[in-house]
Amino acid sequence: MGARLDSAASGTANWVDERTSIGSFVKFIARKVFPDHWSFMLGEIALYSFIVLLISGVFLTAFFVPSMGFVTYDGPLETMQGVEMSEAFASTLHMSFEVPGGLLMRQIHHWAALLFTAAIVTHMARVFFTGAFRKPRELNWLVGFTLMILSLAAGFSGYSLPDDVLSGNGLRIIEGVTRSIPILGEYISYWIFGGEFPGEIIIPRLFTMHILLVPGLILGLIALHLFLVFLHKHTQYPGPGRTHKNVVGLPLFPVYTAKAGGFFFVVFGVIALVAAVFTINPVWNYGPYDPSPVSAGTQPDWYILFVDGALRLMPGWLFDVIPMEWELWGYTLSWNILIPAVIVPGLFFGFLAFYPWIEAWATGDRGEKHVLDRPRNVPVRTGLGVALIIFYVILVLEGANDIIATLFHLSLNDLTLFLRVGIFVLPVLGFLITRRICFGLQRKDRELVLHGKETGRIVRHEHGEYIEVHEPLTEHERWILVSYDDIAPLEIAPEYNERGVRRKGYRWDRFKQRLSRFYFEHRVSPVTPEELESASHAHH
Amino acid sequence: MLFPQIGNMGGDWNTKKFAHTMWRKGTRLARDPDGTLIKASDVTIGSAFHVIPDGLNELEHHRIEEKAKAVVLLVRLDPRDLKIQPGREDWSFDGIVAYSKICTHVGCPVALYEQQTHHLLCPCHQSTFDVADGAKVVFGPAKRPLPQLPIAVDDEGYIVAQSDFHEPIGPSYWTRLKHTSDGLNDSSEGSSH
Numbered sequence: 001m002g003a004r005l006d007s008a009a010s011g012t013a014n015w016v017d018e019r020t021s022i023g024s025f026v027k028f029i030a031r032k033v034f035p036d037h038w039s040f041m042l043g044e045i046a047l048y049s050f051i052v053l054l055i056s057g058v059f060l061t062a063f064f065v066p067s068m069g070f071v072t073y074d075g076p077l078e079t080m081q082g083v084e085m086s087e088a089f090a091s092t093l094h095m096s097f098e099v100p101g102g103l104l105m106r107q108i109h110h111w112a113a114l115l116f117t118a119a120i121v122t123h124m125a126r127v128f129f130t131g132a133f134r135k136p137r138e139l140n141w142l143v144g145f146t147l148m149i150l151s152l153a154a155g156f157s158g159y160s161l162p163d164d165v166l167s168g169n170g171l172r173i174i175e176g177v178t179r180s181i182p183i184l185g186e187y188i189s190y191w192i193f194g195g196e197f198p199g200e201i202i203i204p205r206l207f208t209m210h211i212l213l214v215p216g217l218i219l220g221l222i223a224l225h226l227f228l229v230f231l232h233k234h235t236q237y238p239g240p241g242r243t244h245k246n247v248v249g250l251p252l253f254p255v256y257t258a259k260a261g262g263f264f265f266v267v268f269g270v271i272a273l274v275a276a277v278f279t280i281n282p283v284w285n286y287g288p289y290d291p292s293p294v295s296a297g298t299q300p301d302w303y304i305l306f307v308d309g310a311l312r313l314m315p316g317w318l319f320d321v322i323p324m325e326w327e328l329w330g331y332t333l334s335w336n337i338l339i340p341a342v343i344v345p346g347l348f349f350g351f352l353a354f355y356p357w358i359e360a361w362a363t364g365d366r367g368e369k370h371v372l373d374r375p376r377n378v379p380v381r382t383g384l385g386v387a388l389i390i391f392y393v394i395l396v397l398e399g400a401n402d403i404i405a406t407l408f409h410l411s412l413n414d415l416t417l418f419l420r421v422g423i424f425v426l427p428v429l430g431f432l433i434t435r436r437i438c439f440g441l442q443r444k445d446r447e448l449v450l451h452g453k454e455t456g457r458i459v460r461h462e463h464g465e466y467i468e469v470h471e472p473l474t475e476h477e478r479w480i481l482v483s484y485d486d487i488a489p490l491e492i493a494p495e496y497n498e499r500g501v502r503r504k505g506y507r508w509d510r511f512k513q514r515l516s517r518f519y520f521e522h523r524v525s526p527v528t529p530e531e532l533e534s535a536s537h538a539h540h
Numbered sequence: 541m542l543f544p545q546i547g548n549m550g551g552d553w554n555t556k557k558f559a560h561t562m563w564r565k566g567t568r569l570a571r572d573p574d575g576t577l578i579k580a581s582d583v584t585i586g587s588a589f590h591v592i593p594d595g596l597n598e599l600e601h602h603r604i605e606e607k608a609k610a611v612v613l614l615v616r617l618d619p620r621d622l623k624i625q626p627g628r629e630d631w632s633f634d635g636i637v638a639y640s641k642i643c644t645h646v647g648c649p650v651a652l653y654e655q656q657t658h659h660l661l662c663p664c665h666q667s668t669f670d671v672a673d674g675a676k677v678v679f680g681p682a683k684r685p686l687p688q689l690p691i692a693v694d695d696e697g698y699i700v701a702q703s704d705f706h707e708p709i710g711p712s713y714w715t716r717l718k719h720t721s722d723g724l725n726d727s728s729e730g731s732s733h
């Protein structure tokens with residue numbers, strides 16, 4: 001039996017190989033080595049939730065009708081009897097209440113989307129804080145960044161499809177934001193909606209975007225993303241024997257094939273469990289889109305909250321005197337919308353997209369980096385990351401300010417006023433405190449390397465002195481603590497040469513030097529072998 | 541090749557429609573959503589009505605688009621609390637005022653009325669408007685007051701509009717002021733539906 005199975009397997013493999021020459025490729029892939037760390041799973045979660053999205057999404061398209069044509073509901077839901085609604089909304093109700101398993105599929109799809117975006121953001125944070133975006137991975141950072149933006153587009157376009165009151169108001173906000181764009185805004189609005197809001201074409205357009213355009217792009221970019229991971233090889237955390245020139249880990253087959261395959265089912269299982277237990281987006285409670293009603297405590301999906309929060313945070317009048325909407329030469333410029341919904345997200349995402357280059361200017365380092373940073377060893381980057389997160393979280397909190405105010409019995413207005421100040425102050429504080437903590441941790445690492453671990457054993461010397469015995473670190477432990485780059489601020493050539501001629505490119509160099517000083521002026525250098533040597537002499 | 545395709549995506553591109561709603565001289569105010577008419581005597585002090593123009597529910601085409609522009613909030617205040625805006629002395633009736641329900645920020649329905657403070661709150665981004673004082677912004681991201689719909693009472697006691705709004709309702713846009721001075725006081729020039 002076993003022999004027959006073996007020969008059948010090898011026969012099939014041979015048949016395929018003779019026609020595709022895939023054997024050597026499989027061998028190459030299967031023996032590819034990957035380092036192991038729990039934080040490398042975050043991107044996997046994103047990938048697997050995307051697969052879940054594709055599977056559940058195909059099911060949903062079998063029942064969803066992307067049309068804004070009117071029908072009168074006559075399905076089983078009592079509360080909607082006789083209500084006029086779009087076919088999109090009616091088909092959403094139909095698949096929720098009449099198609100067996102339909103509601104579960106909708107819930108799986110929605111929860112998977114929330115997890116997809118969350119996993120992408122968390123994965124991105126991991127890559128940021130460990131410096132995995134450095135050369136040669138800057139391009140892959142951009143690919144990942146684009147995937148993150150596309151996940152927002154996928155999420156928002158899908159969220160709008162049921163054509164319910166909540167998502168319809170979301171679209172209306174998009175329309176209002178679009179209009180605020182100078183000169184072209186009103187035409188872009190007409191272009192998106194095929195005329196006046198809401199029109200009859202936006203749902204079909206969003207549908208095509210949601211099931212074809214965006215997932216197609218995501219699929220293609222995921223392929224590119226993974227191809228580049230293979231090409232660059234995976235980064236690794238610092239550890240014994242790990243350098244910028246090798247990869248220490250386990251082979252793709254069988255170890256990671258089994259792990260990843262299993263992990264896919266874990267992710268799918270968790271999504272299915274959450275979807276089976278927790279209601280998400282019960283559109284039948286909201287009702288079909290109608291431009292008139294709206295209820296309090298309405299929030300978009302979490303990944304859009306920050307834009308909504310920014311819109312809430314921005315005052316229409318600065319200090320009640322300076323209008324944030326200007327009327328200049330008969331034209332209207334709405335800073336109160338442009339700043340929170342266009343400029344701030346633009347700067348935020350622009351900074352993220354180009355961060356690898358910003359840091360490369362500061363380090364001036366052209367080498368390839370395959371060993372990850374421990375976040376403490378790049379205090380300014382870690383501080384900036386924390387500042388960005390705080391900035392983002394403030395916007396998210398403001399996006400939920402009505403819920404928070406109700407929950408904690410706060411004044412909604414006071415909360416907003418506090419966050420209006422906080423958005424400027426707290427990220428800076430977060431940066432300073434984080435950088436300080438990083439320095440502290442680095443100094444503790446130095447202390448450990450130089451003097452070893454405290455053992456808690458107290459020894460009394462013959463002459464009466466008490467000391468605590470310190471145990472030196474093992475070489476492996478020490479490796480992790482001392483193997484990081486000690487980068488000094490850039491030195492640049494002077495502005496004028498010896499003949500007094502001004503040097504070209506000096507200003508750019510000067511900018512890079514300032515940036516470099518910001519990053520590396522204050523730093524804690526790793527323990528050198530000499531320091532270690534003299535410290536161990538001092539002890540004995 | 542591509543330009544006619546993109547060119548057709550915006551419908552008729554007539555963005556002047558932003559500036560016109562269904563309201564005309566004499567259009568009666570009706571309850572949202574059932575369309576029953578409202579008499580001045582129905583509106584007690586402190587009450588608020590969600591209003592659509594009479595005839596909206598009978599529209600064959602563009603009903604949602606018209607509703608998205610025409611919805612109004614009608615409230616009655618104690619006339620002593622009401623600060624009448626200059627130039628709008630005859631736009632209200634015995635403490636009854638009507639304001640566009642579409643937020644001047646990004647267009648959500650400003651649906652929450654706080655009777656005690658006379659404040660209208662938009663639940664989307666919490667722009668707050670003082671109905672007693674020309675629906676001026678008292679908090680939040682909106683900059684402009686809600687446009688007021690001039691109302692009167694007809695012979696049968698129903699509340700009617702005196703004209704369309706005198707400015708485009710809803711969020712701002714680049715040429716909004718052009719549309720404001722665009723003969724809007726002339727209610728005969730409306731949208732073509």
